[in-house]
Amino acid sequence: MSDKIIIESVTKLAHNWGRFDDYQVNHPRRDGGSQTVRREVYDHGSAAAVLLHAPEAGTIILTRQFRLPPHLNGDAAWMIEVPAGMLDGESAAVAAHREAVEETGYEPADLQFMFNAYMSPGSLTEKCACFLARYTPGAPLHAGGGLEHEGEDIEVFEIGFAEALAMIETGEIIDAKTIMLLQALALQQMRDGS
Numbered sequence: 001m002s003d004k005i006i007i008e009s010v011t012k013l014a015h016n017w018g019r020f021d022d023y024q025v026n027h028p029r030r031d032g033g034s035q036t037v038r039r040e041v042y043d044h045g046s047a048a049a050v051l052l053h054a055p056e057a058g059t060i061i062l063t064r065q066f067r068l069p070p071h072l073n074g075d076a077a078w079m080i081e082v083p084a085g086m087l088d089g090e091s092a093a094v095a096a097h098r099e100a101v102e103e104t105g106y107e108p109a110d111l112q113f114m115f116n117a118y119m120s121p122g123s124l125t126e127k128c129a130c131f132l133a134r135y136t137p138g139a140p141l142h143a144g145g146g147l148e149h150e151g152e153d154i155e156v157f158e159i160g161f162a163e164a165l166a167m168i169e170t171g172e173i174i175d176a177k178t179i180m181l182l183q184a185l186a187l188q189q190m191r192d193g194s
Contacts, residue, residue: 018044105144108133
């Protein structure tokens with residue numbers, strides 16, 4: 001297939017926190033032809049996420065916060081997630097570290113990049129850099145909870161790693177980045193024999 005992609009037009013729909021635009025794009029088809037399609041794209045930047053774990057204790061740190069889109073879709077409004085946030089011009093590692101401290105109060109140690117993942121490539125430009133990091137149980141820098149001036153009201157809780165994995169099966173954890181990072185840690189532990 002040819003890599004010739006032509007953006008024929010971009011129509012602004014809304015530019016508030018992010019950019020929401022309507023694109024008319026001509027792209028190649030697998031059969032050698034081409035086609036023009038219209039796609040609405042939301043761009044609010046890329047993000048970083050981190051799963052804090054304490055291997056010796058077998059625990060992890062998770063958060064719970066209000067999320068309107070799941071509520072609108074008929075799911076629980078208070079989602080269980082790993083700490084995450086926008087890059088805000090920083091490197092992914094710096095953003096992951098910042099978000100861990102802001103949201104959980106815990107200092108991440110041995111930050112390890114695992115993978116990049118597009119959260120919803122059909123409509124969002126957001127790419128999330130996903131990390132694992134260690135934390136020291138019982139030694140937070142502060143209570144966490146996020147930044148009040150950003151409207152954050154984040155519950156922080158420590159849970160057994162096996163219990164968190166089971167919460168994927170029960171549907172208590174349905175956030176994509178959290179599921180991927182929990183599974184990445186499980187795979188890493190299998191490889192390391194721990």
